[in-house]
Amino acid sequence: MxxxxxxxxxxxxxxxxxxxxxxxxxxxxxxxxxxxxxxxxxxxxxxxxxxxxxxxxxxxAYRRRPAESSESADARTESQESGGGDSSKGFTKEQVDGVQRIKRCKDYYEVLSVNKEVGEEELKKAYRKLALKFHPDKNHAPGATEAFKKIGNAYAVLSNPDKRRQYDLTGGDEPSSPGHSHGGGFDFQRGFEADITPEDLFNMFFGGGFPSSSTHTFTNGRTSYSQQADYRQERTEERGDGGFSMFIQLMPIVVLIVVSILSQMMVSPPPYSLYSRPSTGQTIKRHTENLRVDYYVARDFKSEFKGSALQQIEKNVEEDYVSNVRNNCWKERQTKTDLLYAAKVYRDDRMRKKAELMTMDNCRELDRLNNLFRGG
Structure with a gap:
């Protein structure tokens, strides 16, 4: 139960x-x-x-007791924030120290206790360890819920290549001014928030190993999870819920997962990669005849692709490369624009200098490619 x-x-x-x-x-x-x-x-x-x-x-029964002291109210609030809402649940000094450490962190790498060169597997291991340690149903220290959310946001950003690249470019410091993160106006840090909640991330890894005792109040930018849950509960009550109705609701998700797995098994990977990939054996470096774009292939590539087949492969390589450069240039320009706007709004010279010092490597490469096309 x-x-x-x-x-x-x-x-x-x-x-x-x-x-x-x-x-x-x-x-x-x-x-x-x-x-x-x-x-x-x-x-x-x-x-x-x-x-x-x-x-x-x-x-x-829900009215606040008038004789309740401010100290007891604060203790109850902290207990509810820690996830359980049950003041009888204890916590250790180590848990309190851990929560305080997470709150003091101003950098996502520091939150997960990893360096900036961390790989995907190490990042997953770091997140798994901290998520288990700080999940509100296991850690009842004051502020455990906020620490858990911060850990989830850190992993959601650093595990996404595009968000991680943008985060590294713009710096990891959280704004020191309260106006940067709350209230109206331009909120620069919101660009690094997770697309899904830390609770959803935890359930993706552990299959909901710790049942939550509190109603979700995280929002996804449109409707709060608590509002959606209340609505679904009322609809379920009207229909008459049961195991079968839950199975029917989960069926589309199961079908999508099965189709995704089957499609990945049936589709063969491309014979080239723009980056060296030891896992697929694509470590032999080559370059295209036209634009001299570097790409990587497996050892048997030369014997399998010749003549027109090789020309088609190199054409695909160049198209992929140009598309990547164009997309990355757009991101560089967007990041620079956001930094300049934030610097103007908050009169922050540090942000302005950071924007001016951005190298814009992809935009320079895109200009070079455009000149080659016009020259050709």
Missing amino acids: EGNRDEAERCINIATKALEAGDRDKALRFLIKAEKLYPTGRAKALLDALQKNGSSAGNG
């Missing part, structure tokens, strides 16, 4: 909203369901109050 804890929490949240709207029957229905899914003192207390005194008493 441990896996039903989230559903029970969502039922309680829906019941609370129903009480506020004056819908006593709906609140009672969802509280009974919450007790069946995962019995908790919170749902039972609301049920008792509702059955004895009606909806007004139920709402009263």
Whole structure:
């Protein structure tokens, strides 16, 4: 029944909203369901109050106690931020020190305790280790949730080649001014936020190994996960949920995964690469006749591709190379524009100098290629 804890929490949240709207029957229905899914003192207390005194008493169960001291309120807030929301769960000094270390980090490499030359596998290992250590359902120290989110953001950026390249170009320091990260205006650091939540990253690696006891409140730029979860819960209740309905909902995802795996197995890799790839044996360096673009092939390439076949391969190499250079040039220009705009808005000479010192290597290479095409 441990896996039903989230559903029970969502039922309680829906019941609370129903009480506020004056819908006593709906609140009672969802509280009974919450007790069946995962019995908790919170749902039972609301049920008792509702059955004895009606909806007004139920709402009263959520009012803050007037005699509560500021210290106890702060302790409760920190406990809820740590992920569990249960003040009875303990934590060690090592966990507290770990959370404080993550909060002090101003660089994503420092967050994951890796260097800037770290490879994909080492990055995964570092993330796995920290995600297990700081997941809010395992680490109940104050601030564990924020630390876990920061770890997830760091991995989401550094594991994405394009975001990592942009992050390295623009520097890793977080803004020291609160105006840079909160409030209105231009928010430069938001360019480095994760496309998916740290919770989703964790579940991708571990299959949801630690069931979350709190409702997701991370947003994806459109609709909050908590709002979506409440809506799905209400729809499920109207239809009558069960194992079969959950299976039906998961079927499209399973089909997509199977199709993706089959397509990867059936499609053979290209006979060349623009970069050396020991894993595929493409380590022999060659260059095209026309633009002198370097590319890498396997040892048996020369015997398999000759004449018109070789010409077609080299044409594909040059097209891929030009496309990559064009895309990277666009990214360089966009990054420089963002830096200059941020420097202007915040009157930051450091950002302005960084923008002016950008080498724009891909844009220079694109100009060279355009001159070759015009000359040809």
